[in-house]
Amino acid sequence: MTAYAAIVLSGGAARRMGGVDKPARPVGGRPMLHRVLAAVADAAPRIVVGPAGPLPEDVRLTREEPPGGGPVAATAAGLALLDPGTPTVALLAGDLPLLTPAALADLRGALDGSAADVTCYVNGSAADVACYVDGEGRRQQLCAVWRAAALRAAVDRLAAERGGTVDGAPVRGLLAGAVVREVSWSGSGPPPWFDCDTDEDVRRAEEWTR
Template sequence: AGLARLDPGTATVALLAADLPLLTPAAVAELRGALDGSTAGVACYVDGDGRRQQLCAVWRVSALRSALDRLAAERGGTVDGAPVRGLLAGTTVREVSWSGSGPPPWFDCDTDEDVRRVEEWTR
């Protein structure tokens, strides 16, 4: 439903977790730049172990719409409760290694300890 409200000229959207306090505009721009000149539908960071950070990604709107339609069809018409990794299945992904210094932009804060770590890093 949210994609239907986009301006028709919107080419890309960021799909981000809400608990990424270290995410910067430069990190999002790096993902967006990774799509330039690429045929991939989505660009997402990969961590040092090669795991895709799928909630720190930039999608082509057309690829996200297709992925949502496919996932909904597979799940009987709804994507409610579906894992985000289900969107990536069947989508060409451009994996991006973090080139910045310091903690990665996908570091999420799930616990009080995570918040304390971020506070220490940003002092």
């Protein structure tokens, strides 16, 4: 598989958790953000966008403009730190405590066609992005691997549609014009796309990590 970078979004208001620093909440004894970073330990660079506490020294930290501008603005900030030659990039939420290297490898294989049981084409077109879908067919938009050029183009398209800004743009807008390879999780263990929006979600994730 080709080399890849990772952009991890650690912002968000966490309103359903009372405004706490959600990615910093521990699951299985480690902050959720650190669990996500461990799942992409082989990515270079690894970029965290948003507020964050101490990070591994090779992880780069940046902020979206304006702060609190949402996931698309955060994505744009992460992309600004990538080398122009970066081929693919994982775009991930910072609250995915069950994400694993194997799950990322499946997404990467689905995008570049290196896995034996997947294809990187959708209806005859090369995929721009591979993302997980849950059991009800909902796309997990922040558990995805993109071709970097396609992600830049998606951000630019949204900015053009919104008068030159992506402040407040919904993340689903990134997928609107993209060729999407949907991937169902078939591995062992809990779903890697499970995100923690509530205290109950954190409790469920804790149970899965025991």
